Amino acid sequence: MAQGVLVITEQRDNAFRKVSYEAVSEGRRVADELGTDVTAVVLGSGIEGIAGELGKYGADKVLVADDGILSDYTTDAYTNVLAEVIKSREPKVVFLGASVQGKDLAPRLAARLDTGMAMDCVVVKAEDGGVVVTRPMFGGKVLADIELEGDPQIVAVRPNVMSITENAKDGSIEKIDVQAGEVKTTVLETKIEAGDKIELTEADIIVSGGRGTEGKFEVIEELAGLLNAAVGASRTVVDEGWRSHGDQVGQTGKIVSPNLYIACGISGAIQHIAGMSTSKFIVAINKDADAPIFSKADFGIAADLFEVVPAMVQEVKKIQ
Amino acid sequence: MDIVVLVKQVPDTEALIQIAGDGVSIKTDNIKWVMNPYDEFAVEEALQIRDANEGTVTILTMGTDKAVETIRTALAMGADQGVLINDPAAEGSDGLAVAKILAAALKDIPYDLIIAGQRGVDDDGYQVGAAVAEYMGIPQASLVIKEEISDGKIKCDCSIEGGTVVTEAPLPVLFTTQRGLNEPRYASLPGIMKAKKKPLDQKTLADIGIDPSTVGLANRKVKIKALNPPPERKAVKMIEGETPEELAAALIKVLHEEAKVV
Known part of the structure; x- marks a missing residue:
């Protein structure tokens, strides 16, 4: 039976994005209510050094998928790797940030796993061994309370909404085998605007x-x-x-x-x-x-x- | 180059959205229905690609009779043909089920490229485009602001936080649109006249081999339990002052001391 909380984190140039701390913190809070554990996943290349940080926000375990093919985000490789992680670990709830990457990844994963996904969640409540979420629709003109069918429930949290809470746990690191499968997409270039422009x-x-x-x-x-x-x-x-x-x-x-x-x-x-x-x-x-x-x-x-x-x-x- | 554009009819973004008596849907009377704004970019881009490479542009949508209007709009812009999956059993489907239906319809439509809006501005679900790509087993590119096709490959500039990622993948590919991709054209009067004669195929779930008991309202994986209006803000506190300096000082004081946000 599916149980546990899995949090998919996101890093750029070996630094976690803020929404990943928000997702881990929220995952921890929900896991405590459900009486279960939090496993975080980090994907990238040469990222083992940063993986330890996630224990601070409540990850009991951190899975590290470290491989050159994951150095740039591609839908193909990340979906292939994460779908296998989810199939083998069988979490009940998967959290990730509804960043640009999350908005590309979460719906593809949901389709691959044939399970319910909710984007831009602003409230997550533990209920009946899983979660019920609240998310805006019609650009925030209404808020919808949503029940997600299927395992796992995929919850993409809206950036800047969930609070970051320090709640130190073990955060023990486990390296996982990377089977990226067929990857048709190549990243040719990443252009970040100069200066400290705030997103x-x-x-x-x-x-x-x-x-x-x-x-x-x-x-x-x-x-x-x-x-x-x-x-x-x-x-x-x-x-x-x-x-x-x-x-x-x-x-x-x-x-x-x-x-x-x-x-x-x-x-x-x-x-x-x-x-x-x-x-x-x-x-x-x-x-x-x-x-x-x-x-x-x-x-x-x-x-x-x-x-x-x-x-x-x-x-x-x-x-x- | 044969291109399929996935289109959805949605309430106009200026529409007032009110919750219906059932508490789980919105009142649809008095709503002006339009083509999803992100789909307009998709139609425009498809037309530009077709005109540079020859081929056809097919508009594919799932909806009720009123969706015909949106398909005609796309045909009037210059698309070649429309396909509408119109079946009462499909109504109320969630993003995954809509994607399954569109993917089933795509089996009968030749394509090298599929273009979709990044999201429908009604449920803001972000589910359909990626799921169609998954079901068709093709790569996807999201939030595209520029594309270039050559040698059977497509290069996409995808907007990310604070910048752009340039990706490349072999066709067929599905990409989704972002503002900045193009300026969608308006349908011309001759275009509107021509659109009336363009083929618009209506199909049922049976026609495309979908079992009605797997889709529709009863088979949602994303179940809406309740819709609520966003919480009301307290009444605005108007800042008083005789001069701009006084106004500014009073505002910054309240933001600094009361709200503690600066």
Whole structure:
């Protein structure tokens, strides 16, 4: 009978992504409720050195799949290896992060194993020896409570939602045989944008601009820089070509859940709200006191962003 | 180059979504149904590839009678033919079952390439594209913003956090779309007229060899127990002040001291 929690982690250049710590922490919490163990899996090349870190967040055991063919993520190789791990270990619940990699991997694994998968889970509850999850649908306009049939239940957790908890366990390392099988995909190149650009889906703070910026993002960039924040944009801004597609927050862009979302000159179209409504705190700055964004915000300023945001920059400097 | 585009009809992203009386579905009256925005990129890319390489573009969807409208939209954009799997027994299928149905339909459609939206903006499940690739036994590339086909291979620029990964795989391949791939065209009036005469095949589950007792609402592996509205926020606290400086100071104070987020 399937039992235990397995967490698929993700690393880039031999450093774990933050969502992997979130997934291991959440896996530990659920395993404790179910009275079972947590096994984490690390895949890559030359990654044995980092595998030990996962014990700190509650992994009882860490499986290490270390092979040159796993140095770059490919759907083929990772699915082949992980499907075999899951078939032989028979976990009841598989956790992973709903990162870009998780969004490619989880659905393929679910199809391979013919089992239920839920993407972008924001709540996971232990129930009847397995889990029930809550996940947004329609871009967050509704939240769905989901029961997953099949073994294992595959749960992809939304980045930035689950808390990272230190809960030291053994974390004993077991190297596993890598049978990557047929791999048709080759990774030719990985291009990471220069600088310390913070990824929207992983940011603690986001400063976002809308039509009201008229495309002038300098003040927003400055505030974001001071706050170590990512810069986001509304659909209008992207459609106008003022910012690149990757900056778009909304139902057809990135869905984000930072601690603080500062919306500058954004009116608050339904499709934008859908992309940021799970932020912990929302600040709206808009000249139009009747803008719908204010009804979704915690704090509002009805004034010109070009006057208020530079003043905010000065205030932030004072407290830093 | 024969290309199949997987398309879905979804509520418009500006639509207000309300939970129906049963608590597990949404109210569908008053909703404007449109082609899934990510599928528009898929149709556009297919048309561009076909026009550069010859071949056909087939639109494949599973849905009810109203999905005909979305297929006609794709045909009006320039696709060559449509296939609609329309069977009451298929209604309510989850992503895996939809993928099984589409994969069964693909057995009768020649293809070198399959393009799908990265996700439907209704259930945001991310399941169908990858599962179709799995059932067809072909490689996949996700969140593609650029592609290039030559010598029977496709090179894809896939967007990842903070950058891009360039992958290559031999055709046939299934890839999913990301914003930035292209600017989908609007259907022209002559295109709309022509679309009315283009072939649109409707098939039942029996036609494609799917046992109805394996799909549909009763056979979901992803079971919706309840839909709830997102928690309401407390009423907005408007920051008071005479000057931008006062407003900014009051806001940063509350973020720093009360919310403790800066």
